[in-house]
Amino acid sequence: MDITTLMGIVLGAGLIIWGIVTSGDLGNYVDVASIILVIGGTITAVLASYPMEKLKKTLTITKIAFQNRSHSPTNIMKEIIELSSVARRDGLLALEEAGNKAEDEFLKKGIMLIVDGTDPELVRNIMETELTFLEERHADGRGLFDSIATFAPAFGMIGTLIGLINMLQGLDDPSTVGPQMSVALITTFYGSVLANAFGMPISAKLKVKSKQEILMKELIVEGLLSIQAGENPRIIEEKLKTFIPPELRSEMGNSGEGE
Template identity: 60%
Template sequence: MDIATVVGLLAGIFFTIYGVYSSGGVIASYINIPSIIITLGGTLASTLMSYPLKSFLNLGNVIRNAFKEKDFSPNKIIEEIINLANVARKEGLLSLEEYGEKINDDFLKKGILLIVDGTDPELVRNIMETELTFLEDRHAEGQRMLESAATFAPAFGMIGTLVGLINMLRTLSDPSTVGPQMSVALVTTYYGSILANVVFLPMANKLKIVGNKEVLVKELIIEGLLAIQAGENPRIIEEKLKTFVSPQMRKNYREQEQLRREGVI
């Protein structure tokens, strides 16, 4: 479970409710079932129209992914690649097959098997980059669905407001109904803004960041495996791969490497 997503969502809800109470509002006046149906139902309906059914049905998994803790550590991958490079240097490329069977990362395992099979380096790169491209497309589609929902939600909030205003004008002859009808009209816009800015957009941004980290790790894998296949020195491979990460990550990697050499970890 990704703590930042959970805390952020709960904090957004808390501050919204706190704002209602601190301004002298009554939370019950912000709850209106027809407004929820118009805003949420309309948002989902328009999102369904915008994407294939199969993609829309996967929206639940997309949202769940925003709450999952995923460890895409470039430093761990660099360490794994260097271990593979040392094995290949000492025992040959064929020895990587047995080592690769113990690896849980399917992308890395696939690359190792391609190398062991003696696949041409250019073909290895093409196969791996093609798979990476389709991975990026799948991630981008989920992000786009959430961004589309964030666009539709305020629009349907406004539609709900117009519905409320029409109802208000219909009963304008009765002054006692103007206040309650106006309140219902405005709360629909409130729902649309909350859905867009507290739920859909933050989740889309979280998925984009996580997706970029995963792509970076897989690019590291591709470059590392091709360097191993080319027979490059493990130290050279390490320095090459460290250029993919930020200076802070390089510093962390050096610190962890020093601790490993000292037997601390």
């Protein structure tokens, strides 16, 4: 599990509660009608924005924000270099056994395409098409939380307008102005918290995770095509090092480092 996602949400909520408690009464910030309006309104707006089937698929993507992927770019590089050594020594057909053992489905698919003798250009097209659809699925996942970050403040404002209308209707009784104004502002508060402490951070985390996964799969595509082209494992290693930051290249050894 990616503890930073959960930690960020929990600490954010904790800081908000701390700020409330140290400056006033926590009970003043609790209004059931406002909570229902903001959370319920946001949920209904999201439901209206997504077809049910797409919404179900999108929700499964959001778990990425809370997961730690076991594969790192350096591990994938080492695996590809090992595959290139096998292919150079025993031929491309020898990769079939390694392909069956591969844990990464994207890597396994690419290996099998090569073993089947698929044209290199077609291999690239197939793998890059899969990457394109992967990016689209990830964008849908982020879009869900972007929608939450958009709709929550909007429903908070709607609640504020409702509260202001009620306040204006009761101006003949000055004692009700303060409580009515307080309730009116609470819905805006709830909307801002939901957007900034939940929707936007999860969307940002999914974007980071998506970039990491896409980078790893682009590395796989380049590595497999280099293997298919019969390039030297040493050349493949140097080529793949360009995909990762300099500070991670040391994990692959000091060779090829010019920095």
